[in-house]
Amino acid sequence: MAHSHDDHAGHDHVWAADLTRNQALVLGALAHADTPLSAYQLLDQLRAEGLRAPLQVYRALEKLVERGLAHRLESLNAFVACADEHCHRTGLIAFAICSTCGKVDEFADTIIEDRLGAWSEGQGFTVERTTMEIRGTCGSCAAS
Amino acid sequence: MAHSHDDHAGHDHVWAADLTRNQALVLGALAHADTPLSAYQLLDQLRAEGLRAPLQVYRALEKLVERGLAHRLESLNAFVACADEHCHRTGLIAFAICSTCGKVDEFADTIIEDRLGAWSEGQGFTVERTTMEIRGTCGSCAAS
DNA sequence: TGCGATATGTAATAACATAACAAATCGCGC
DNA sequence: GCGCGATTTGTTATGTTATTACATATCGCA
Ligand SMILES: [Zn+2]
Ligand SMILES: [Zn+2]
Ligand SMILES: [Zn+2]
Ligand SMILES: [Zn+2]
Numbered sequence: 479m480a481h482s483h484d485d486h487a488g489h490d491h492v493w494a495a496d497l498t499r500n501q502a503l504v505l506g507a508l509a510h511a512d513t514p515l516s517a518y519q520l521l522d523q524l525r526a527e528g529l530r531a532p533l534q535v536y537r538a539l540e541k542l543v544e545r546g547l548a549h550r551l552e553s554l555n556a557f558v559a560c561a562d563e564h565c566h567r568t569g570l571i572a573f574a575i576c577s578t579c580g581k582v583d584e585f586a587d588t589i590i591e592d593r594l595g596a597w598s599e600g601q602g603f604t605v606e607r608t609t610m611e612i613r614g615t616c617g618s619c620a621a622s
Numbered sequence: 623m624a625h626s627h628d629d630h631a632g633h634d635h636v637w638a639a640d641l642t643r644n645q646a647l648v649l650g651a652l653a654h655a656d657t658p659l660s661a662y663q664l665l666d667q668l669r670a671e672g673l674r675a676p677l678q679v680y681r682a683l684e685k686l687v688e689r690g691l692a693h694r695l696e697s698l699n700a701f702v703a704c705a706d707e708h709c710h711r712t713g714l715i716a717f718a719i720c721s722t723c724g725k726v727d728e729f730a731d732t733i734i735e736d737r738l739g740a741w742s743e744g745q746g747f748t749v750e751r752t753t754m755e756i757r758g759t760c761g762s763c764a765a766s
Numbered sequence: 767t768g769c770g771a772t773a774t775g776t777a778a779t780a781a782c783a784t785a786a787c788a789a790a791t792c793g794c795g796c
Numbered sequence: 797g798c799g800c801g802a803t804t805t806g807t808t809a810t811g812t813t814a815t816t817a818c819a820t821a822t823c824g825c826a
Contacts (some may be wrong), residue, residue: 498773518812531776536814541773552696553753555782555813572738574747585741590734594716594756597729602761603718609697609755612738617746642804662781675807680783685804699782699813 503527504538505559508548513580514556551575551582553611558582570594570608576616583616647671648682649703652692657724658700695719695726697755702726714738714752720760727760 497505507523508515515523517535529535539557542548548557551573558573561584570591574583590610598605641649651667652659659667661679673679683701686692692701695717702717705728714735718727734754742749 500774516813532814533776533816534774537773552755572741574742574745576747577750583745583747587737587741590737593731593734593737597716597731598718598756598758601718601727602764603720603727603756603758604764605756605758606721607757609753609757611696611753612742612747612749613751613753614742614747614749620746620748644805660782676783677785677807678805681804 498538498541500529500534500538501541503529504535505542505547508542508557508559511558514551514554514558514575514582516554516556520557549573549584551611552609553613558584560584570610572610572612574612574614574616576619577613578615578619581616642682642685644673644678644682645685647673648679649686649691652686652701652703655703658695658698658702658719658726660698660700664701693717693728695755696753697757702728704728714754716754716756718756718758718760720763721757722759722763725760 503524504520507520517532517539520539521529521532521535524535539548539550543550543557546560548559549571550557554575561582569586569588572585572587572590574585576582594605594608597603647668648664651664661676661683664683665673665676665679668679683692683694687694687701690704692703693715694701698719705726713730716729716731716734718729720726738749738752741747
């Protein structure tokens with residue numbers, strides 16, 4: 479790792495401390511974007527910082543997603559920074575994606591999670607991860 | 623229609639009547655498969671029937687998905703035949719995908735649908751379509 | 767210092783999907 | 797049957813997303 483251990487004071491971006499350079503670059507780009515970015519869009523943005531190849535981006539994304547700092551949107555083949563800095567949500571996360579402006583809203587619903595859990599238990603299905611993505615039009619786009 | 627594969631005793635596949643040749647070929651291949659197939663896997667299987675280019679497959683898939691006769695699994699970039707002839711494409715459909723054997727189970731849950739509807743209404747979000755895919759291990763794979 | 771685990775760099779290639787254009791076919795009123 | 801617009805098909809080329817393979821560098825620790 480490129481960074482040594484800091485104490486976690488809590489006010490700053492707590493994730494910054496133990497990210498590698500490439501991971502920090504990718505997460506920074508995602509955090510500044512207001513819509514999801516594909517791996518190649520990230521690469522284009524980060525060429526100025528020295529990134530040259532898709533794999534550098536994909537490898538950083540893999541770690542970030544693993545740690546819950548970013549999420550992959552399967553229906554877009556794109557990625558977003560986690561909307562909640564402190565979340566590290568292990569539970570089911572749903573995404574509402576506006577087809578007009580591209581903005582993504584991230585939320586959790588324990589009842590949905592329970593329903594899926596009940597179905598899985600009934601079927602003997604062991605859940606590893608769940609993708610839930612709603613496509614549609616957000617409130618502010620509908621208003622215009 | 624060249625195939626007589628019926629897994630539901632008692633009635634034929636009502637859809638066959640007004641499908642084009644390419645659409646029937648693609649849906650037939652999906653219906654015979656026991657796991658999802660990618661567009662290129664379909665193309666490979668259907669070269670013997672005269673299909674030559676990806677676009678022929680993608681165009682057929684587009685129509686089939688539109689009509690609810692097939693579904694796209696976003697997390698796999700692959701497609702399945704609809705498991706239920708009476709499945710209405712307007713309702714929310716969830717898929718449980720076994721990472722071990724690849725089999726897919728399709729189900730609907732109106733409570734989940736209601737929860738998403740409630741969230742959307744609260745946010746002013748207009749839902750167009752929803753993707754819900756559970757990855758994990760199915761009962762029979764867990765048993766072995 | 768040496769060693770295993772992790773991270774990086776680079777090139778090549780695989781896998782997935784669409785654009786653009788021409789030709790054939792279908793549905794249907796006439 | 798004929799005309800004609802809508803749909804489907806065929807074909808080539810290209811664009812986009814993701815991984816394999818291999819070499820190099822760095823980190824954590826004994
Ligand atoms: Zn999150
Ligand atoms: Zn919007
Ligand atoms: Zn279905
Ligand atoms: Zn299984």
